[in-house]
Amino acid sequence: MTELEFAQKVNDAGGTAYLVGGAVRDKFRGVTAHDRDYCVTGINEKKIAKAFPNIFNVGKSFPVFLLNIDGKHCEVALARTEKKVGSGYRGFSVKFDSSVTIEQDLFRRDTTINAMAIDILRDELIDPFGGREDVANKKIRAVSKHFMDDPVRALRAARQSAQFNFEITEETLTAMNLCAFELKDEPGERIFAELKNALKTDKPSIFFRSLERAGILEITFPEIANLRGKTQPVEFHPEGDAYEHTLQILDEVSKINPKPEIRFAALAHDFGKGKTPLEMLPHHYQHEMRGLDVLQEMAQRINLPADWKKIASFVISEHMRAAVMTRPGKIVDFLVRLHNSKISADDFNDIINLDNHGLPPFLANAEKILTEILKVSGRDAPPELQGEQIGNWIRKERIKALIKLKFLPDSKIEDEVFE
Numbered sequence: 001m002t003e004l005e006f007a008q009k010v011n012d013a014g015g016t017a018y019l020v021g022g023a024v025r026d027k028f029r030g031v032t033a034h035d036r037d038y039c040v041t042g043i044n045e046k047k048i049a050k051a052f053p054n055i056f057n058v059g060k061s062f063p064v065f066l067l068n069i070d071g072k073h074c075e076v077a078l079a080r081t082e083k084k085v086g087s088g089y090r091g092f093s094v095k096f097d098s099s100v101t102i103e104q105d106l107f108r109r110d111t112t113i114n115a116m117a118i119d120i121l122r123d124e125l126i127d128p129f130g131g132r133e134d135v136a137n138k139k140i141r142a143v144s145k146h147f148m149d150d151p152v153r154a155l156r157a158a159r160q161s162a163q164f165n166f167e168i169t170e171e172t173l174t175a176m177n178l179c180a181f182e183l184k185d186e187p188g189e190r191i192f193a194e195l196k197n198a199l200k201t202d203k204p205s206i207f208f209r210s211l212e213r214a215g216i217l218e219i220t221f222p223e224i225a226n227l228r229g230k231t232q233p234v235e236f237h238p239e240g241d242a243y244e245h246t247l248q249i250l251d252e253v254s255k256i257n258p259k260p261e262i263r264f265a266a267l268a269h270d271f272g273k274g275k276t277p278l279e280m281l282p283h284h285y286q287h288e289m290r291g292l293d294v295l296q297e298m299a300q301r302i303n304l305p306a307d308w309k310k311i312a313s314f315v316i317s318e319h320m321r322a323a324v325m326t327r328p329g330k331i332v333d334f335l336v337r338l339h340n341s342k343i344s345a346d347d348f349n350d351i352i353n354l355d356n357h358g359l360p361p362f363l364a365n366a367e368k369i370l371t372e373i374l375k376v377s378g379r380d381a382p383p384e385l386q387g388e389q390i391g392n393w394i395r396k397e398r399i400k401a402l403i404k405l406k407f408l409p410d411s412k413i414e415d416e417v418f419e
C-alpha cells in the first residue's frame with residue numbers, strides 16, 4: 001500500500017490521515033527522515049480495524065498500529081490528548097476518541113519543530129506553533145507549558161539541539177530547568193536512551209552544554225558537572241579545566257568514531273578528575289581509580305549496558321599508562337589485556353591518540369603486534385613445564401616476539417626486559 005492509498009482508505013472510512021513528527025520536520029530540514037509516523041483523526045479504533053483488516057495494535061495505554069506503507073512498517077496512531085494527573089512519564093490520562101483534532105494532538109508534543117503535520121490527501125501543512133519558522137531559524141522551542149509534563153523532554157530538547165545544531169530558546173531553557181524536580185525520579189533507562197541518542201550526534205558536547213545552560217547538568221549527569229572547575233596543568237591542557245577537556249575529547253573522538261559506546265568511553269575517561277581532592281589540584285594523581293568508582297555509581301543510576309561499562313572501565317583504568325609504557329614485559333601484559341577486553345585496539349587508539357596527542361609505535365601497531373605475539377601458545381611450551389611455568393614461558397616468548405618486531409626504542413630493550 002502506498003502512502004496515498006493509505007490516506008485514501010482512511011478518508012473513505014470517514015477520517016483524515018496525517019504525516020507527523022520527525023518526518024515533517026526533516027522534510028523542511030531538507031533531509032530524508034529515517035521513518036514516517038502517521039496520525040489519524042475523525043475515526044475510532046473499530047473503524048480503523050475495519051478499513052485495514054491486517055492492522056495490528058502495538059500500543060499499551062493508547063492505540064498505535066503498525067501498517068505496511070510503502071514497504072515499511074510504519075506507526076499509525078489515533079490523535080490523542082494527554083492530561084497530567086501524576087508524577088513522571090506514566091502520570092498521564094490519555095483521551096483518543098474520534099473528536100480529537102490534529103491541532104490538539106500537535107499541542108501535546110514536545111517542541112515546535114516536532115509539532116507539525118501534513119494532511120496527506122490535501123498536501124496541506126498544519127503548523128499551529130510555528131515549527132516551520134523554527135526549523136528555518138534553527139530554534140528548539142517548547143510547544144507549551146505541557147513540555148514539562150514529561151521531564152525527559154528536557155533531555156530531548158538538549159539532544160535535539162545537538163542533533164540539528166539548533167539553539168534552545170530562553171523560555172525553553174526555563175521549562176527544562178523546571179523539569180529538574182521530576183527528573184530525579186525518572187527511570188534510568190529513559191535517561192540512558194537520551195544519552196545514547198545524544199552520543200550519536202555529530203557534536204555531543206552541545207547536549208551537555210545545553211543541560212548546563214538549563215541548570216540541570218548536576219541532576220542529570222553529576223559526573224560531568226563535577227568536572228567543572230577542576231583545573232589542570234596549563235602546559236598540558238591549554239583548553240581549560242577537566243570539563244572543557246572532556247567535552248573537547250568527546251567531540252574529537254565523535255568526528256572519527258561513530259560508535260556511541262566508544263564515544264561514551266571518551267566521555268568517561270577522566271571521570272575521576274571530578275573527585276580530585278581540592279588541595280591536589282591542578283594535579284589529578286590516581287584519578288583512574290576514582291574514575292572507576294564514579295562510573296560504577298553512574299552505571300547503576302542509568303542502567304548502563306554491561307558492554308558499555310566494561311569498555312569505559314578499560315579506558316578509564318588504562319588511559320594514563322598506555323601511552324607511556326616502555327618496558328616490553330609491561331607492554332605485552334597490556335596488549336593481552338587489551339585483546340581480552342571489550343574494546344578493539346583501533347577504538348582504544350582513537351581515544352588515546354587524541355588524549356595523548358599521538359601514539360607510541362607499539363600502540364599504533366597494536367593489532368599487528370597482537371597477531372604475532374598471540375601465535376605463541378601453551379601447546380608449543382617444552383613438555384617438562386607445568387602450571388605457572390607454562391604461563392611464564394608464554395609470556396617470555398611473547399616478549400621476544402615483540403622485541404623482534406622492532407616497535408620499541410632500542411635502549412629500552414636491553415634493561416628489565418621481562419618486568
Ligand code: CTP
Nearest residue numbers: 021022023108109110111114115150152153156
Ligand atoms: N514526542 C513528544 N514527547 C516525547 C516523545 C515524543 O512530544 N517525550 C513526540 C514528538 O512530536 C516526536 C514524536 O513524538 O516527534 C515521535 O517521537 P520519537 O519517535 O522519539 O521521535 P524523535 O525523537 O523526534 O526522532 P525522530 O522523529 O527523528 O525519530
